[in-house]
Structures are given as C-alpha cells and as structure tokens.
Amino acid sequence: MTVTPSSVLGHVFGYDTFRGQQRAIIDAVVAGKDALVLMPTGGGKSLCYQVPALVRPGVAVVISPLIALMQDQVDGLRQLGVRAAFLNSSLAADSQAQIEGELQAGQIDLLYLAPERLLQARNLQLLSQLQIALFAIDEAHCVSQWGHDFRQDYLQLENLQQHFPGIPRIALTATADERTRQEIIDRLQLWHAEVFLDGFDRPNIYYAIAAKNNARQQLLAFLEGHRNEAGIVYCMSRRKVEETAAWLQQQGWDALPYHAGLDPSLRAGYQDRFLREDAVIMVATIAFGMGIDKPDVRFVAHLDLPKSIEAYYQETGRAGRDGLAADAWMVYGLQDVVRLQQMQANSPGSEQHKRLEKHKLDALLGMCEVISCRRQVLLRYFGEAAPEPCGNCDTCLLPPRSWDATEAAQKLLSCVYRTGQRFGVGHVVDVLLGHDTEKIRRFGHDQLSTYGIGPELTGPQWRSLVRQLVVRGVLRVDMEGFSALQLTEASRPLLRSEVQLLLREEQERGKRRSSKLAQPRLEPGDMPLWQALRDCRKRLAEQQGVPPYVIFHDASLRDMLRLRPRNRQELLQVSGVGDSKLEKYGDQFLAVIARVDADSVDWG
Ligand code: ADP
Ligand code: ZN
Numbered sequence: 001m002t003v004t005p006s007s008v009l010g011h012v013f014g015y016d017t018f019r020g021q022q023r024a025i026i027d028a029v030v031a032g033k034d035a036l037v038l039m040p041t042g043g044g045k046s047l048c049y050q051v052p053a054l055v056r057p058g059v060a061v062v063i064s065p066l067i068a069l070m071q072d073q074v075d076g077l078r079q080l081g082v083r084a085a086f087l088n089s090s091l092a093a094d095s096q097a098q099i100e101g102e103l104q105a106g107q108i109d110l111l112y113l114a115p116e117r118l119l120q121a122r123n124l125q126l127l128s129q130l131q132i133a134l135f136a137i138d139e140a141h142c143v144s145q146w147g148h149d150f151r152q153d154y155l156q157l158e159n160l161q162q163h164f165p166g167i168p169r170i171a172l173t174a175t176a177d178e179r180t181r182q183e184i185i186d187r188l189q190l191w192h193a194e195v196f197l198d199g200f201d202r203p204n205i206y207y208a209i210a211a212k213n214n215a216r217q218q219l220l221a222f223l224e225g226h227r228n229e230a231g232i233v234y235c236m237s238r239r240k241v242e243e244t245a246a247w248l249q250q251q252g253w254d255a256l257p258y259h260a261g262l263d264p265s266l267r268a269g270y271q272d273r274f275l276r277e278d279a280v281i282m283v284a285t286i287a288f289g290m291g292i293d294k295p296d297v298r299f300v301a302h303l304d305l306p307k308s309i310e311a312y313y314q315e316t317g318r319a320g321r322d323g324l325a326a327d328a329w330m331v332y333g334l335q336d337v338v339r340l341q342q343m344q345a346n347s348p349g350s351e352q353h354k355r356l357e358k359h360k361l362d363a364l365l366g367m368c369e370v371i372s373c374r375r376q377v378l379l380r381y382f383g384e385a386a387p388e389p390c391g392n393c394d395t396c397l398l399p400p401r402s403w404d405a406t407e408a409a410q411k412l413l414s415c416v417y418r419t420g421q422r423f424g425v426g427h428v429v430d431v432l433l434g435h436d437t438e439k440i441r442r443f444g445h446d447q448l449s450t451y452g453i454g455p456e457l458t459g460p461q462w463r464s465l466v467r468q469l470v471v472r473g474v475l476r477v478d479m480e481g482f483s484a485l486q487l488t489e490a491s492r493p494l495l496r497s498e499v500q501l502l503l504r505e506e507q508e509r510g511k512r513r514s515s516k517l518a519q520p521r522l523e524p525g526d527m528p529l530w531q532a533l534r535d536c537r538k539r540l541a542e543q544q545g546v547p548p549y550v551i552f553h554d555a556s557l558r559d560m561l562r563l564r565p566r567n568r569q570e571l572l573q574v575s576g577v578g579d580s581k582l583e584k585y586g587d588q589f590l591a592v593i594a595r596v597d598a599d600s601v602d603w604g
Contacts, residue, residue: 005030008054009047012080014556014578019044021196025170026051029134034193035170036140036185040202042295042321045172046073049136052170053110054082058131059103062112064138065151066291070112072275073293075546077110081580086112087123103130115142115153124163132167135160137188140171144183149175149290154187161189169193174317177382200313200382204320205328207374208394209367211464211506212333215303216244220251222301222329223281230274231299231327233283234306234315236339244303245283258284276547278534289315294547295322296554302330305340308360309367309381322553332368334425334467338477340364341470365471371395371402371504405503406494408457408465409474413495415450416475416485419443424483429454429462464506474501526561529596533557536592540585551585552576564593 005026009015018026021037022044028035029052039045053060064070070086077084085099085108102108103126117123137143143154160169171188173180185191210218219233233248235241238259248255254277256270274280275294282288286306300319306312312330320326344357367377373389373396380386389396415432416423430437431445434452445451454462466485469475474491478484493499522530534548534557541548556576565571571586 003055005051005055008051011579012054012082013047013051014080014572014574014576014581016575018047020198022047022051025194025196026055028194029168029170030055032166032168034168034190036181036190036193036195037170037172037198038181038196039172039174039198040200041174041317042202042204042323043174043198045138045174048172049134049170050077050082050110052168053133053136056133058133059106059108060110060133060136061118061127062110062136062138063115063118063157064112065115065142065149065154066139066293067114069291069293070114072547072550073112075544076550079546079550079581079584080578082110083108084110084112087117088112088114089117100126106131109133115151115156119156119159119163127164132164135164135167135169137169137171139173140184140188141173141175141180143187144180146179146183158187158189199384200379201375201384201386202317202320203390203392204323205316205326206392206394207316207328207378209330209332209374210394211467212331212336213460215331215333216247218331219301219303222299222327223248223253226299226327228279229296229298230277230279230294231281231297231301232288232315232318233281233301233303235283235285236304238285240303241283241285248281248283253281254279255281255283258282258288260285260287276541278538278548286311286315289318292318293321294318295549296324297321297326298324299327299329301327302332305330305332305336305364305368307340307343307364309364309378310360312364312367313378313382322549322555324554324558330368334463334470334477337365337467337470338479338483341477342479369468369471369504371400401505402502403505405465405468405501406497406499408454409469409494409501410497411450411454412462412465412469413475413487413491415448415453417487418448418450419445421478421486422481422484424477425463425466425485428466428485429459432457432462433459461506465503468503522561525600528600529561529593530557532592532596533560533589536588540588552581552589560589560593564597565590566594 005023009018020043025035025037025048029049037045037048049060049062067088067090070088074084074086085102087096087099103111137157139149142149142151143157144150169188169190171184171190173184185193212218233244235244238261241257241259245255245257256273258267258270270282274282297319300316302315306315316328319328340361344354344361347354347357363381367374370377374393375390376386411432415428419428419431427439430440431448431451432454434455440446457465466475470477472490473488474494476486476488478486494501537548537551537557540551553576556574559574563570563573565574567590568582568586571577571590572582
C-alpha cells in the first residue's frame with residue numbers, strides 16, 4: 001500500500017479530515033519545500049510535521065526546547081505505532097547508544113532533539129550518516145530576540161541550512177506578531193519558505209470577565225460548572241496562591257499550589273499530578289504554564305488581572321488545546337486596576353517604554369470594560385480582522401446594558417472634590433450614601449452638600465463606578481497618599497456636562513447561556529458511561545506510566561459516547577482511533593461500552 005498523507009491521517013492518527021491549512025502545509029513539506037507555520041495553540045501544528053515524517057523516506061528531526069515534554073510526545077506517538085525517540089541530556093548513556101543504533105538501522109521515523117544538541121560534533125556525525133526526511137523547528141519564536149521566549153541555543157539553527165542543504169525545514173509557532181515572524185524568517189533563512197498564517201482565534205474558548213465583588217464565592221460558583229475537570233487558577237502572588245489552594249481544598253476541591261518559591265521536588269510532584277490525573281486544579285502564579293501541553297485543561301481562571309492582553313491570551317490559551325469547549329474566566333476590581341497602574345508608573349526604563357506599557361495596560365482594561373464582543377477586541381489587538389461578534393463570549397451571550405452614568409459620575413466627582421481629594425473609595429462612598437460613621441462625624445462630612453446624595457446606587461455600584469472612572473483616567477488613586485481619590489484633567493469636561501458618559505451596567509450574571517459553538521454539556525444519562533470510559537483510560541494509563549490523554553483524548557471518549565460503537569469496525573469511526581490504538585485498546589473500550597449500555601437497559 002502506498003503511504004499518502006490521507007492514509008497516514010486515517011490509519012495512524014485515526015482522524016478523517018485535515019483541519020484548516022494542514023493539508024496544504026503537509027503537501028508543501030512532502031514536496032520538499034520549506035514552510036513557516038503560524039497557528040494558534042490547539043490548531044494542530046504537530047500533524048504538520050508528523051504526517052510528512054511518515055510519508056517521506058528517512059528520519060524526521062524535530063527540534064524542541066521543551067525537554068520535559070519530549071517523553072510525553074514520544075510516548076504519545078508510540079501509542080500510535082509510530083517509531084519515535086528522543087535524544088536529550090536526560091538520557092542515560094546506554095539508552096542513548098541504543099537509540100543511535102536504531103537510527104543507524106533505519107528503525108526510527110521521528111527523532112526529537114534539544115536545540116543545543118543538534119550541532120554538537122558527535123550529533124552532526126550521527127546525522128550525516130542518516131537519510132533525513134525533514135527538520136521541524138517547534139516553538140520557532142524562541143529564535144527571536146524580540147519575542148518573549150528567546151533561547152540562545154536556537155541561534156545555532158541559523159546554520160542548519162549550511163549543514164543540511166536541500167532538506168526541507170518547517171518552522172512552527174503560535175506567537176506571530178509581524179516583527180517576530182520576520183525575525184524567524186531571517187534567522188532561520190527561510191526566505192523561500194511558504195508562509196501559512198492561521199490567525200489567533202481560539203474559537204472553542206469562551207471568554208468571560210466580571211467585576212469582583214466576592215472573588216472566592218464567585219470562583220466557587222464558576223467551579224461548579226467544572227466538577228471533575230482539570231483547570232488552572234492564576235493568582236498574582238505566592239501567598240495568594242497558597243491561601244487560595246488551601247481554601248479550595250477545604251471546600252472539597254482537589255487543588256494544588258504552584259509557584260517558583262516551592263521546593264522543586266514538591267513542585268514537580270504537583271505538576272505531575274496535574275498532568276496525570278483527570279481533575280486536578282492547579283492554583284498558580286505565572287511561573288506555571290510554559291511547556292504545559294495537557295490537552296484537556298477545561299478552564300483557566302484569573303483571580304487577578306494579568307498585565308497585558310498578550311499575557312492574558314497566552315495564559316488563557318492553555319485551556320482547550322484539544323479543541324473541545326473550554327472557559328477563560330476572570331474577575332477584577334478597583335484594586336487590580338490601581339495595582340497595575342502603579343506598576344506601570346514605576347516600571348523602569350525610558351519614557352517610550354513606559355508609554356508602551358501604558359498603552360498595553362489601557363488595552364487590557366479596555367477589553368475588561370467593553371460592551372461589545374470580547375473576542376473582537378482580542379483579535380483586533382493582534383491586528384486580525386474580526387467583522388462579526390463571536391457568539392461565544394459573555395458579552396455576546398448576555399449583552400450588557402449600558403447606562404448613562406453622567407449624573408452619577410458628577411455626584412461622585414463632586415464628592416471627591418468636596419472631601420478634599422484626601423480620602424479613599426470607602427469613605428467617599430459612605431458620604432455619598434449618607435452613612436453615619438465615626439470618620440464622617442470627625443471630619444464634619446455630614447455637613448457637605450454631597451452627603452447622602454447618592455441613594456440611587458448601592459455601595460458596590462458606586463465602587464464599580466469608581467473603578468470605571470479610574471480605568472478611563474477620569475479619577476486617579478494616589479498611592480503615596482493613602483489611596484486617596486483625586487480628580488484629573490479629564491474630570492473637568494464631565495463635571496461641566498460637556499461629555500456624556502455611557503458605561504457598562506454591572507449585572508449579577510445569571511446562569512451562563514450555552515453557545516452554539518460549544519459542544520453540548522454531558523447529559524445526566526451519559527454520566528455512567530463517561531465515567532466508565534474515563535476509568536478505563538485511567539487504568540490503562542497507570543499500567544503504562546503515561547498521562548491519560550496519551551491513551552485517548554477527551555474528544556475520542558466524547559465520540560465513543562456519541563457513536564456507541566458495538567464492534568471494531570464502528571470503533572474505527574471514532575476520532576483518534578487508528579490501527580494501533582484499535583489493536584491495543586479497542587476490545588477493552590468496546591467491552592466497557594457494552595457493559596454500561598446493558599446495565600442501563602436493565603434498569604430502564
Ligand atoms: P498545537 O501543537 O497546534 O497546539 P496539536 O498538534 O497538539 O496543536 O493539536 C491539537 C489537538 O487537535 C490534538 O488533540 C490533536 O490530536 C488534534 N488534531 C490535530 N489535527 C487534527 C485533525 N485533522 N482532526 C482531528 N483532530 C486533530
Ligand atoms: Zn463575542
């Protein structure tokens with residue numbers, strides 16, 4: 001049988017169609033051309049070099065900076081019956097010798113290599129004896145000094161072309177701003193490469209952002225929708241990570257802390273549990289994430305604002321790599337806004353740098369406060385056209401109403417002014433609401449004309465108004481002066497009614513409406529089979545010491561649930577079931593399906 005991209009896709013990977021530009025990319029590489037591939041996380045980059053690796057004669061060499069992931073990647077490929085191996089510094093000398101032997105005997109189709117090893121004399125010597133199918137350079141943005149992940153070792157890849165002329169090279173990355181892209185092309189000498197740009201959109205991620213009022217209760221309510229699922233909760237500080245993890249544990253959630261200050265072996269153990277178990281919640285600082293390739297992270301929650309849209313996009317991007325529905329959820333409040341503004345003002349560097357930081361922060365806050373589609377804001381930020389509202393974010397599904405806040409803002413600003421611009425938000429709101437506090441009496445603020453003029457809004461609504469005015473620069477918070485609220489230049493036109501202020505109405509968000517893009521939630525009637533399939537997968541994974549998703553992705557189990565295959569032929573229709581997995585696990589999963597279905601018939 002001749003080996004073609006389509007036959008490899010079906011027999012080896014168990015998929016029936018190529019996604020997006022995969023086919024075109026694969027055809028280019030199979031034909032011996034160079035390619036540069038920019039595709040969002042979860043877009044299916046791996047297949048773009050794995051399929052040509054099996055179609056072209058010889059061994060494909062994959063350069064990857066993520067040594068920790070090589071083992072999993074190779075395990076995953078071996079499950080598919082692919083002859084894959086890796087060489088990196090974690091290997092013992094005898095394993096290394098064995099792999100070298102297999103390479104020389106032509107028994108390996110895919111070889112993962114760390115970049116620093118590639119051009120070592122011994123390795124060059126080895127590779128020069130082999131027929132090489134292609135070079136794949138994963139995480140290609142690591143070659144860019146402009147990008148955020150620059151790695152010195154990647155610079156060596158500049159010489160790949162000279163050492164191995166005529167061998168096709170495919171560079172892949174999910175980071176794709178114009179400047180990084182150009183640098184990748186220059187450094188890797190990919191001037192003749194076909195460029196495949198796939199945009200930034202992650203259509204399966206649902207974006208939701210809400211005002212913080214009681215963050216912990218809000219988090220709990222959110223987590224209810226994610227029972228028995230894996231996710232990440234990002235917090236700003238190590239202390240908050242530890243406190244939040246401990247508190248979630250008390251509430252009965254399987255939560256673990258992760259930050260750079262933890263003992264390394266403890267940290268590695270936690271990470272391992274997150275990867276290998278089905279439903280662990282990682283509460284983490286941004287130290288956690290790089291190189292986390294777990295496909296079934298179902299949510300990423302932010303209890304604190306990240307510092308830019310780039311950071312938000314990257315962190316939320318860890319959800320839903322398998323293409324199934326996932327949630328990006330965030331709450332934020334006045335404190336977050338003030339903290340970030342403070343950091344930006346104090347950031348070291350030139351005026352120009354500060355301006356850039358301020359621009360980034362404003363863009364992030366703008367996305368938080370926006371009344372229209374969040375995804376449009378995200379995509380436009382990355383320079384991508386997004387003509388239609390997405391239908392899969394909170395503002396699309398529960399359009400917030402806007403209200404004319406001009407008069408309320410005038411009351412607030414006058415109150416700030418009348419109290420001398422020396423008090424924080426709590427006191428100002430107390431005055432507006434006409435509360436009777438010791439502080440108000442002491443300063444005689446019950447005598448002010450603004451005392452008690454704001455009963456039309458509640459305390460939280462006044463606070464939210466303060467936050468929105470701070471975001472817009474109409475108010476500022478003086479960090480040196482006990483967080484006192486102060487007027488700015490931008491207050492004046494508002495006070496004089498020269499401008500109208502339309503704001504987003506904070507509403508208690510009811511139950512989230514489901515989006516047409518997300519696959520349906522599991523029906524209660526599906527639960528026994530779903531659980532049984534996951535148990536079966538877990539048992540097999542434990543026997544082999546691999547993460548469950550290496551056996552089957554959730555998408556495959558979902559498909560089994562939907563199709564209820566009764567025999568091997570029908571099982572082959574399930575996405576992700578190819579020849580090798582059918583042989584290895586088919587009968588066991590078929591038995592589980594038959595058993596659970598029989599049980600439910602008995603009871604029905
Ligand atoms: P990336 O490296 O771009 O983040 P992956 O290569 O890990 O993405 O692929 C993401 C997910 O999509 C994986 O679960 C993969 O198995 C799946 N996938 C990729 N291509 C296809 C396809 N053509 N059909 C079905 N699933 C696919
Ligand atoms: Zn939207």
